[in-house]
Amino acid sequence: MTETAIEFRGVVKRYGEAVAVAGIDLTIAKGELVTFLGPSGCGKTTSLRLIAGLELPSEGQVLIAGRDVSRDPASARNVGMVFQSYALFPHMSVLDNVAYGPVIRGTKRPAARARAAEILDQVGLSGLHQRLPSELSGGQQQRVAVARAIVQQPDVILFDEPLSNVDAKLRRKVREEIRSLQRRFGLTAVYVTHDQEEALAVSDRIVVMQQGRIAQIGTPADLYERPASPFIADFIGDANLIAGHVAQGRFTAPGLSLDVPGPEGQAMLSLRPERIGLDPGGPDLIASATYLGSRIEYGIQTPAGDLLVSRPITETPLPVGTRVHLRIDPKDASRVA
Known part of the structure; x- marks a missing residue:
């Protein structure tokens, strides 16, 4: 004991x-x-x-x-x-x-x-x-x-x-x-x-x-x-907070749809910047790119709002103005409201 x-x-x-x-x-x-x-x-x-x-x-x-x-x-x-x-x-x-x-x-x-x-x-x-x-x-x-x-x-x-x-x-x-x-x-x-x-x-x-x-x-x-x-998601590290709606186990927001279990109705997801992948070609736009030594932080314009994405420097850098597709694993999304 x-x-x-x-x-x-x-x-x-x-x-x-x-x-x-x-x-x-x-x-x-x-x-x-x-x-x-x-x-x-x-x-x-x-x-x-x-x-x-x-x-x-x-x-x-x-x-x-x-x-x-x-x-x-x-x-x-x-x-x-x-x-x-x-x-x-x-x-x-x-x-x-x-x-x-x-x-x-x-x-x-x-x-x-x-x-x-x-x-x-x-x-x-x-x-x-x-x-x-x-x-x-x-x-x-x-x-x-x-x-x-x-x-x-x-x-x-x-x-x-x-x-x-x-x-x-x-x-x-x-x-x-x-x-x-x-x-x-x-x-x-x-x-x-x-x-x-x-x-x-x-x-x-x-x-x-x-x-x-x-x-x-x-x-x-x-x-x-x-x-x-x-509050916790935003205070502990960086987080993208996305408002949307859950119905039949699926979260939807403008330009985004993910399987998320839990009660139906209005909801908010937390997505950590380093858990979001980027693939060239897609509906979203790289509006900014900041070199930080071990990583690059991208500001991405999406229908769901502006998102922060952090990628390791080992990946090929993507220039500002590139159209991208966000790669999100549902298990990396936390429902916070």
Whole structure:
């Protein structure tokens, strides 16, 4: 039986008349990395702060390791946190930064430093113990921040937009390091980001927030391949949303007809740009073509509306003005409304 690490039970958070979190029910398993994802103001950061104890719920309960911590302050929760800015002490060595938490919690300094040295070695920072944070790269500083959170053996570790201060070229490497450390230590982790690619790359499950509510929960593949609504389809990656009608198991829109099971009536399909093939000769028109290194993005004018199509650079490029036929496999179309 999977052990529960964090549980939200009907959690509401209000700021005066404004509702930041509007009734969340959520269970996070021990050892799982769950990401809260959504646009600004959706409630994702407030949800993280409710776990940390930096905010208290207006209604409902927050449980950590089976204990109701809803009214407990941050200091009474066994939670580690990695901030956007890393919040490393600039005047302290890497070793003392990591040992600081155990020391202020009552661990003797030699024991705290020994434990800190062990964790630093495990996160790949052996030989750098006596350096100052300013003498480290951004990726190394990130690992120090993670080590400082891990050293206290928290029930859960929280990542608040951890890559926002990392150079774009380092983000892939750092997010891979975070995921590797989370798995190596078996950490229960909650991660907050507004970056869809980042969420897809690091998460076991993603909680997509919309206006203070959970819009959909699922694995990265679930959310990308089977979005539950137009909002999810449009927010997770790129999507072509096509309005039409379903009758007798067939979806029809101007210039488009596909077998789509489900209820009859008005409907909307989501088509990912990379799942649409292009064949020369047909009723549709290439209105634009953008070279993006590994792929070309085409803007296609169709009777159903303007569509985005992404094709690998290995295919023969098609010039603007070419008439094309769209090649769509019905299994690649997701009904979102």
